[in-house]
Amino acid sequence: MFHAAAIEADSKDDFYAQLAAQARALLEGERDRVANAANLAALIYQSLPGVNWAGVYFFDGTELVVGPFQGKPACVRIPMGKGVCGTAAVTRESQLVDDVNAFDGHIACDPDSRSEVVVPLHRGDELIGVLDIDSPRASRFDADDLRGLESLAAIYLESL
DSSP states (O other): OOOOOOOOSSSSSHHHHHHHHHHHHHHOOOOOOOHHHHHHHHHHHHHHHHHHHHHHEEOOSSSSEEEEEESOOOOOOEEEEEHHHHHHHHHTTOEEEGGGGSSSOOOOSSTOEEEEEEEEEEEETTTEEEEEESSSTTTOOHHHHHHHHHHHHHHHHHOO
């Protein structure tokens, strides 16, 4: 059984390295994408300070559909190219948004969210979905957070 350890780190790099180690241990030996997404969302939500939503949207061949998450109820379907999640899915590029209200076409699933990071989940040309993390604080995330969350997304993809 996996037991999350409290993370005490001197830097964000150390924090994300420890979080990555926990994610690897948590996902090790499991291949189910829903189970692993659920555990990864819970790990991020419980470990990353200042977040109000963490989860995965899966690509169903047409649009993004909410998968496992932690936080308030979410938008169920997001059209490709719409909002931060749909943009990340179409461009296959991570999105780091300091103020979601300034993002053209932002979809306000939770009106308390102010900043967001979305990492596309893909293997080659195959889009699996996106990893989405929101915060009620503007400019909550920086380049270090983006790199750390991209490493967690890569660990998730390796588990599949």
